[in-house]
Amino acid sequence: MKRKLYFAGIPLLVLLAGAFYWYSSLERDQVQTSRWLSSLEEVKTVHVQTAKGTYSLIASKGKQWEAQVPGISWNIAAKGVRGRVSEYLTRLEKLVPLRSFSGPAADEFIEYGLDNPGLKIILQFDKKNAQSLTIRFFPGQSGRVYGWNSESPDLVYEFDEKVFEQFSYPAIHFLDTRVFQFDEEGVNQLQLVQPFGSSWLVKRQKKGFVFTLPGYLKDEAVSDSEIRLYIHALALLRAGKLLLEPILTEKEMAALTIKIWTEGSNEPSMVEFFSIEEDPKHYLGKSSWLTVPFLLDAESVGQLAKSAFDVQERNIVTLDIGQVAKIIIDHGSKQYILKRDDSGWRVVGGEKDVPGIDMALWRFTELQFEALPLNNLSTTAVQLMRCQFRDIDGELLKKMIFYADPKLPQGQCWMKDGDGMFYPVSSRLLKDLQGMFPAGATGNKG
Numbered sequence: 001m002k003r004k005l006y007f008a009g010i011p012l013l014v015l016l017a018g019a020f021y022w023y024s025s026l027e028r029d030q031v032q033t034s035r036w037l038s039s040l041e042e043v044k045t046v047h048v049q050t051a052k053g054t055y056s057l058i059a060s061k062g063k064q065w066e067a068q069v070p071g072i073s074w075n076i077a078a079k080g081v082r083g084r085v086s087e088y089l090t091r092l093e094k095l096v097p098l099r100s101f102s103g104p105a106a107d108e109f110i111e112y113g114l115d116n117p118g119l120k121i122i123l124q125f126d127k128k129n130a131q132s133l134t135i136r137f138f139p140g141q142s143g144r145v146y147g148w149n150s151e152s153p154d155l156v157y158e159f160d161e162k163v164f165e166q167f168s169y170p171a172i173h174f175l176d177t178r179v180f181q182f183d184e185e186g187v188n189q190l191q192l193v194q195p196f197g198s199s200w201l202v203k204r205q206k207k208g209f210v211f212t213l214p215g216y217l218k219d220e221a222v223s224d225s226e227i228r229l230y231i232h233a234l235a236l237l238r239a240g241k242l243l244l245e246p247i248l249t250e251k252e253m254a255a256l257t258i259k260i261w262t263e264g265s266n267e268p269s270m271v272e273f274f275s276i277e278e279d280p281k282h283y284l285g286k287s288s289w290l291t292v293p294f295l296l297d298a299e300s301v302g303q304l305a306k307s308a309f310d311v312q313e314r315n316i317v318t319l320d321i322g323q324v325a326k327i328i329i330d331h332g333s334k335q336y337i338l339k340r341d342d343s344g345w346r347v348v349g350g351e352k353d354v355p356g357i358d359m360a361l362w363r364f365t366e367l368q369f370e371a372l373p374l375n376n377l378s379t380t381a382v383q384l385m386r387c388q389f390r391d392i393d394g395e396l397l398k399k400m401i402f403y404a405d406p407k408l409p410q411g412q413c414w415m416k417d418g419d420g421m422f423y424p425v426s427s428r429l430l431k432d433l434q435g436m437f438p439a440g441a442t443g444n445k446g
Helices: 002-034 082-093 106-111 162-167 224-236 298-304 357-366 428-436
Strands: 043-050 053-059 065-070 075-080 099-102 119-125 133-139 145-149 155-159 187-193 200-205 208-213 256-262 269-275 282-287 294-297 326-331 334-340 345-347 382-390 396-404 412-417 422-426
Touching: 043 082, 075 082, 082 162, 119 162, 133 162, 145 162, 187 224, 208 224, 224 256, 224 298, 256 298, 282 298, 294 298, 326 428, 357 428, 382 428, 422 428
Parallel strands: none
Antiparallel strands: 043 053, 043 119, 053 065, 065 075, 099 155, 119 133, 133 145, 145 155, 187 200, 187 256, 200 208, 256 269, 269 282, 282 294, 326 334, 326 382, 334 345, 382 396, 396 412, 412 422
16 A cells, blocks of 8 residues: 555656746746846946947936947037936846846857847946946847847847837937027026127126117117027927038028027027028027037027017006006097096096906006107108096106007007107007097097
């Protein structure tokens, strides 16, 4: 009986031994798989070789990266995007193989294409006496990607087919495409130069930016909203296409130059745009920050070419709305006198409040001239409406006169602020006032 039990137990022992060996092998393989790479800390150089080109990413001061790309006719040294390089290294370190093979002989190395891989990555470290790390990837015909690294030279790893594409980026993927790099709140001087257009220079003062150039606008206020919007647009500006090879420009003189000074900087950040022979749809850009020439479409460059008029403070009326207690409007042969009481605005002698007056007062303060003002009007101008704003004591605060002129573009009229100049403004406010106070309606003559 014992003899029978002994022989019956042998298959069970063999099965258990086989299961243990399989489990140990699986566990060992999983350990090998999970140890694809150790920690990639203090990498100072990433050298990438692909079928489409070779480049290096080199760590520089201030945790920045510089990309060095050898070209056909010149070599490129450009700023890299720090986040993209860090993300690349993190994904490389945490990459998990599907499985691994032990002890690749020379013929097996060739079999998996790792003797001449489609992608080779060499990492150098900042640690003293640290050995460089070589990584190879080859896309196999089976759809799998085979990998090898010098840290575990006796293993070949198998990866998903997407891995090859995830690490074989061209150099341009890592290049910084920002045209400028500055703190928007730290800008204290901005200059725009056009050889055959409007050029200007503005400086920040306590109350905001003012013009230094052109001379006729010296010390005049710059529109705070316009200059902030323009500075923000420059901060967001990106190159359309980076050029790793030279391109022939049409003229040596830049068609547009923009310079930005920030607090504590002696030299400005600068970009120049040049027209290109046989390509009117693009401009060639050269930036002091980007260092690599780039293309930008003509429409985007046109939006950057602001004139002094575009950024000038063009509000005409300065009026404290809270002080206005009486409004006198002369329209045609009629005059309307409005006074403010506790319930709102009412025409003298009328029984109902007139809605929208406070909004109209605010719109007066928002009026901007839409072209350069004149000292004198042409003979074609006709006076339409006169508005007076007085305080509670009857003292005159502001007086404005509106004129129609067929020589003006559609949607514009002239407005004279007190005894000053004549400004071309939008006629929308005038039309609204004409609707509220018709020339032929019964009014109160004052």
